[in-house]
Amino acid sequence: MEETVRLRIVKEAAELFNAKGYRNVTLSELAARLGMSKKTLYLYFSGKEEIAEAVLGLTMNAIAGFVAEQMKRDGDPLGVLQETFRSIKNEIVKLHPIFLEDIQKHAPALWERLERFRARQLVFIEELLTRAKQAGQIRDVHPRLVAAMMMDSIQRMVRPDYAAKHGFTMPDVADTLFVLFVEGLRADGKM
Template sequence: MDESIRSRIVQEAADLFNAKGYRGVTLSELASRLGMSKKTLYLYFSGKEEIAEAVLDTIMKAIANYVKTHMQTSGHPLDVFERVFMSIKSEIVKLHPLFLNDIQKYIPGLWTKLEAFRSEQLTFIERLLQRAMQEGHIRNVNPRLVTAIMLESIQRMARPDVAAKYGVTMVEMGETLFGLYMHGLRADQSNKRSE
């Protein structure tokens, strides 16, 4: 199988899914845009669901690489955390909320895979928090508990249905959560009320 053709299929599918959502795209339309037959598509993928999974796998692989690369760098742990967050954000914005909403509604197994990946990748938070606390950059907190709270917040709030409910994007939701945690954890912040 030609890997460049497979990559072309995934990229064109990503463009269509982001424009029309998962349900709004047919394999006939995808094949037509690629200038190939549906039969050729089936040589590379068993169906539309597998193509959607390949689209998400591309994003997840990029995110995993960002996390791995940034975790190997030195520097202020909160700066590393911010760089990782910004890298993740740059990938997440490639996925239109309509596509993610359709995945959540119509392909629950794939949504579960995405949430499991998100949980797995967020383990870097605990390691960074431990380092930040040891170096005196954040308050004396239980890094595992803070990580669990952050993860639960992200899992519950950074979802297409919740973002839509509040009239915001998933990126806005993520940025807000990130800002709340980072500012609340810093050791140099005072909790005193202004008088």
């Protein structure tokens, strides 16, 4: 029962955060939408930041589960990388840029947690690039270095502030970055 209530709170908070951003949502507003008191909210979460962390946690858990599932797959490593990237992007777009931008600006500890999570995906990317190199799919490059460069580029560019600064969406930036890396790596130059 307690977990059901927590999930209900998180889902309602996600809707509010995506509509108004993190900064513009109050616990009073969230409690009213849920038909409960703020005091009841505090029985489940210590505050708004913990609720936002749970919202991000849903996305990160979905991504982590998908990555773990993909790590078990055999076959075309670049195809697995591409499919995984698409699935990750589909999860990320569930989080509205206004929410992510507010997290980046007003909840730096949460943003840092998100950045650390993204950095942990380095092992997955390196493993797939190593398999692709062994299969002759990519150029003779060091997979760990390429994975590090890819993750650093993602962390630098696939951000709300970067996308907005250049007049694009985060998915546009992510798609372009992915294409540039994969196309540049391919030994045959074909996608």
